Amino acid sequence: MAVPETTSDQAPMAYWLTIGRMALRALARDWQAGELRVLAVALLIAVASVAAVGFFTDRIQQAMELKASELLGADLVVAAPNLLQPSLTEEARRQHLQTAETLNFRSVVIAGEMTQLAEVKAVGPGYPLRGALQVSDQPFAPPRIVADIPEPGQVWLDERLIQTLKLQVGDAVELGTRSFRIGQILAYEPDRAGDLFSIAPRLLMNLADIPSTGLIQPGSRVEYRLLLAGEPAALEMFKTTVKPLLKIGEKLQGVREARAELRLALERAERFLHLAALVSVILAGVGVAIAARRFAARHWDSVAIMRCVGATQPLIVRLFVLELVTLAAVAGVAGLVLGYVAQYGLSGVLGQLISRTELPAPSWFPIWPALATGFVTLLGFGLPPLLRLREVPPLRVLRRDLGPVDTRLLALYGPALLATAALLIWQAGELRLALIVCAGVAATTVVLSLAAWGLVKALNLLRGRVGVAWRFGLANIARRGPGSAVQVVALGLGLMALLMLTLVRTDLLTSWRSSLPADAPNHFLINIQPGEVEGIRQFLRERGLSSVELYPMVRGRLTGINGRPVEPNDYQDPRAKRLVEREFNLSQIERLQEDNRIVAGQWWAAGARGQGVASVEQGLAKDLGIALHDTLRFQIAGQSLEAEVTSLRSVEWDSFRVNFFVVFPPSALAAYPATWITSFHLPAGQKPLLAELVRHYPSVTVLDVEALMGKVREIMDRVIAAVEYVFLFTLAAGLVVLYAAIQATQDERRFESAVLRTLGAQRAMVRESLLAEFATLGLLAGVLAATAATVLGFVLSRHIFDFPYQFNPWIWLLGASAGVVGVGLAGLIGARSALRQPPWRALREL
Amino acid sequence: MRVDRDPKTAKGSSVTAASSLDNHSGPIVRVVALRKQVVSPEGPLVILDDINFTIDRGESVAVVGASGSGKSTLLSLLAGLDTPSAGRVWLAGADLGELDEDGRALLRAQRVGFVFQSFQLLLGLTALENVMLPLELAGQPEPRRSALDLLERVGLKARARHYPTQLSGGEQQRVAIARAFAGNPDVLFADEPTGNLDQKTGHRIVDLLFDLNREQGTTLILVTHDAELAAYCDRVLELDDGRLQGETRKAEAR
């Protein structure tokens, strides 16, 4: 072997060329000798799995956002209290975004003798950019989708407005100084905002008609909205350019800000996708680390021999770095292609659930973490063992007299571990998630190492007695000591990551499915007078709706906290401002509602009556700065009421049930004028009941949220499907990586199997001993992985996903059987080639 | 050699192919038209061609020849460690071609000891454990005592707890020889058993081999470059480029 010297007088260029050539030759030689195959395959699979999960989650996430944007009518909205700056529209045009404008304000609608305050929305051409309007010809008739907006001169009224004003399609109404004809009944509008039953009824009209109404004067309280839709990149650009231009009161809204009922679901789904990406990185790291360790072990001899013939340490380092970098580049690119193809194939399979047109093309971003995972783990775990040989004389290397490793393990792999942690943080999308997962992985590694060490110590007792089959296999675990420990740690980490994902997925799906069950309320009755409560309860009961709960609703304004007056201007947050300005709904309730959860303090005892205490929704408390035990003062119908906050509640706003920001014990509000409210599920066939109800109780207003709920449910179904597929995909990719990792530890066993057979061992015996060894390692890894996954799952559901933790004992069974059966099978499959051939040939091939 | 010659009782009842041949009295090895060909990077390569010979029970036979002439390959075929491309091999009365892998393994467990040119010790096992391995596989009682006995005979009792990497080349070779003895075989194949040993140790090993040959009637088939050792044997088979060149039979019985 020609060994270039690193003398300073040598031209560096020529020196590097020589090293480059040598590295390429080493690569070719190693490839031909089959030395690189295991490593290359592990690397390929690892990069492919990270890339595929990345590409796939990226597409799913885009699809989810797109679907959700149907509830905003746009991808992005600029809301403003004044005429929109022309520069905004210009910027949107420059970014090739679609635009549409709307104008919202409150106005009185007059129909003959009757008047009603309505939320008017005037919309321009193109509205809505996402989703579609639904209309019907008669109240409570099945709605249909329309592509147009109201023609000039026409208005569309929602069912509630039609009912209150006792109108029909074709009638005339007056708005401002003008008369309009009712063109349709508005059944559904994509961007109908927030609090379903406290806002006024809706009227939709054409933006072009606004000047002729004379309603909008300078200083009128209105909201202008610019709706935008387009490519994510263009939207991002728009956001960044426009943000500094926004005036006070103007704000940007994505679907998350606008739709509370979806925000949580989308956030959780996104976190889950991030978690899946993390899991794929952890598994890829484990797989490549194991294969790289093998590569290093198999190259100790060549390092020693090179040094025997005079190669310097820097030369050796450069050679191997170059060889590994080249390998990482080649296998990495191949892995990217494979990953791309894999996710493409998968999304083809998904076609029915998430239609192809809805699944946007993947972005290129996921290639970086995938490549980085390959490079970091390959160099991080492949090089240090070779570098360590620097201090060991070549002859001792050849004789495998390498001295203790354990004490320096951290120093050896420290950089690789740090780099992997950095990768995880990068992939997590948020620091908290990354830190929890990193801490979990670190703790799991420690526990697994200790347990493996204990197992090795315990099985050492079997050593003296070699024995047959399983006893031999068990004794082998002890004999391989460090190797066994590495295997337990690797398998355990891999299984832990997969089990953790399984747990989180189960909890996630359970919480979603329960939040919007098939029989979730789809109709609200509001404006029920106290005298009508019993009648309506009876009416509903007679028609099979027996468990309907009615709640009194009193409107009140918050005027003080702890004796200090509360003003809108005390708050920066626009939502908080609005909350203080407006009256909000108060109620009195005996038992905590099903979908509520106490997060601080205590709910009042059963039978508690009267004033003095209140329970506040946690989001409101946070926005308005209300703490437990604060004293709140409300202004209700000209009187004031004081109460101490004795509990904070979480409320599932996406449940479509009646909920209140602030509730009191029964009879606390008895003195104030109240109307009652209820929500119930009405099966599709029973719609006629509504018309009958309205005839009996003309002042009661029916709110039909079926269409909105259908939309939300449709989106949730997509999100659930997305989570399921990403889960299965990550699981499959992870199992492939683990399989490759197991195969990378097989050399010694293959050799042993061959030698055992030359000594006359039957194949069944060899197989049994291998199975005993693998199954034991797998069992230990699986059980510990399940334990670690349970702990980590608990922490994640508590601090990241924010759902009630569900203990899942099945996970141990799953972990143990995956360990025993999976690892055992993978081990046997790997040994097959060594068992099939005559032992002489098997020995030659190793 | 002190290992008691009553192993058959311990050798399990599942034995079929081999135990039926227990009292077989024909040649221990018979080779007819043996041929071995492999596919190498430069195309097909004939390693052994048209080999014919028989070896009787209790004989000692040396296989000699230049490096690369096919000696190790021949030994592997005789011991059933590899399968021939053509021709047949009978070992202890069994036609190896008619046995499957496990059948051959069983035969090896009961009748064959093998010393590899490159030792092939299990690195994870101590010297003692390596020697115990065939005893355990054959289900012999008190494997540890027998194995220690054997190590003592090759002069390595003090190194019983050492791992192969901690032993010198010659010491590893002696462990491999002890392991080959351990099965108490009918026929012992040894690929250059004295190759790494100094003269004194070499002599001790040769004495050991021939004691076994004499006391137990073990057939010895040795590959060697050592003319002195070859001369010690009853017969010498000479290989040249994969063909059996000549056969020298010792005139007088030892």
Ligand SMILES: Nc1ncnc2c1ncn2[C@@H]1O[C@H](COP(=O)(O)OP(=O)(O)OP(=O)(O)O)[C@@H](O)[C@H]1O
């Ligand atoms: N699987 C194989 N592929 C290619 N060539 C092989 C294979 N097995 C053996 N050979 C070749 O066959 C020839 C005989 O090999 P063998 O190991 O039997 O030689 P040998 O006589 O034992 O030599 P030595 O005295 O050096 O040990 C050699 O040239 C070897 O390279």
Ligand SMILES: [Mg+2]
């Ligand atoms: Mg040889």
